[in-house]
Amino acid sequence: MQENFRLGAPRLHAIFSEYTMMPLCLHAPAKLNLFLAITGRRSDGFHSLVSLAVPLDFGDELELRITDRETGDTRLRVEGEASAAEVPSGPDNLVLRAASAFREASGFARPVEFVLKKRVPVGAGLGGGSSDAVAALRGLNTLAAKDECALDEKTLCALAAKLGADCAFFACGKPAIMRGRGERIEPLNEAAAKRLGGGSLFVCKPAFGVSTAWAYGEMATRAASVEGGDYYVAEAEAERLCGQWLTSGVGAEQPLESLTFNNMESVVFRKYPALPVLAATFRERFGLILRMSGSGSACFAFLPKETRDAAANTALVRQLSECVRELWGPSAFSRVVRVRTGA
Template sequence: MLYEKAPAKINLTLDVLHKRPDGFHEVEMIMTTVDLADRVWLRPMNDGKITIKASERFVPNDRKNLAYQAAELLQKRYGITEGVEITLEKSIPVAAGLAGGSSDAAATLRGLNRLWNLQIGADELAAFGAKIGSDVSFCVHGGTALATGRGEKIKHLPVPPNCWVILAKPAISVSTGDIYGNLDLSAVTHPNTAEMVKALEAGDYEAMCKSVGNVLEPVTMDLHPQVVVLKEQMQKFGADAVLMSGSGPTVFGLVKHESRVPRIYNGLKGFCPEVYAVRMIGERNFLD
């Protein structure tokens, strides 16, 4: 049996530039990994089948699961006759804007690359990931990156300045399709992606906090007022910067001073069932 860690990601910025002819949106976003992770266990099987076992009952155990799709893709591409049992120990909330499913798929790609001795390089593995979902390419690499295109074009960036990340997910699920469907690109305030890149390159925590932005945040907030309350409370309790991740509904706060973390964490527990205090990871997985 083989084990891979599947970290969550947060969006420091998320910009949508326009809708593409293929129906996807052209995005420009800066993502980084945090130390909240699923555990993915891969057990070789002789029956040729792909089996998904998940600790969370809302996670699909069939072809709808991105980890299943990752295993099936490699099986078909390389003519693998061996099967695999994929066990997902979930810690990342489901449908939360933290790329839990995408990270599970990326971990499955990395793990099966080792288990089946395929010797695929990181960039090629990330290209396989792009066939599964927009965030999978980033999750294959991990770390901190600028993602463009529909999310599959990755440019690596420096690790963010050291800080705590408080994550809070309200007891709702958000459909990414609904959020993009309600996005009016003529009325958005675009984040300054270039300023965020400069802040990361300079290791400037204050500039990083000033540069966070997500064009999907107002859309999700209009549909789900709980997200507004959560953001306001996190700001009130003293986080240095507060933003919704992805299409939501998870809100995160950046906190430099550890002494502030318990107050924010405990304060949010009164509003929200799922609260996590974690560190940024921000460092890449090196496969080559």
């Protein structure tokens, strides 16, 4: 006898039988920061931000199952096409960190094995590791329910936020505004979320990744240097710009691509000129705005409305992919994605 289970975000597809538990299969979506304004460095060394982030229909897959090994044993195997060799499989992996945190919070002690099928590129600014961690939390919570030690939603989300700012967003599972370090989440209203649905975006990433720690550190260093510069965005201005995504009256038809923003480009583009070169080429050849997601190195562009019904099969997408390979090399990643507007 089989049943499908769905628990929040990401989606869970679980198969139980009376005596045997088959693997839980969880989708861990990637994300894009359609808008990202870093507003300054805080006294604790972290940065404050205002961002509009969206989950995608593209992501990793995480399987987990209870095994017959020692109580409390947790193991992880990483496979898949997206630089699986670059994903740590030891205690630094966010899936294993999530499992450890969940066991401590819930008392769940059964041995569990994870298989992470990695599709989201590493070091891309697409949130793959954070999404995997939240998928692990939700999967473990489903297993723990059978032992009557599952966590409530509020506790689970708080646990996710402790693992990382992007984890708080993935625990929400919907398009949302991120504030603070990224841990303060405000889901978009229905009208704003609806504007994001149905469209397609072209996402691409060069063979190299960008260290998030380096990007934030470099921004802080340059902002504090003698040359100074407008590396940070004033919080009031960040809120004003981000608020344009929420407009429901006059101006609501403003093209979404014109609202994209990321002031981290000011430091990342200096070190990695391949990114602004592709952005300039997209603008000149195709009239598209290419924007970096998060701290990079992945970038994205909204596709014109006339290509959205079958974007993956259009001549434009083929031309964009060819352009990416031409400028970034044959190992560059590219694909068409859509925004997920519901949990």
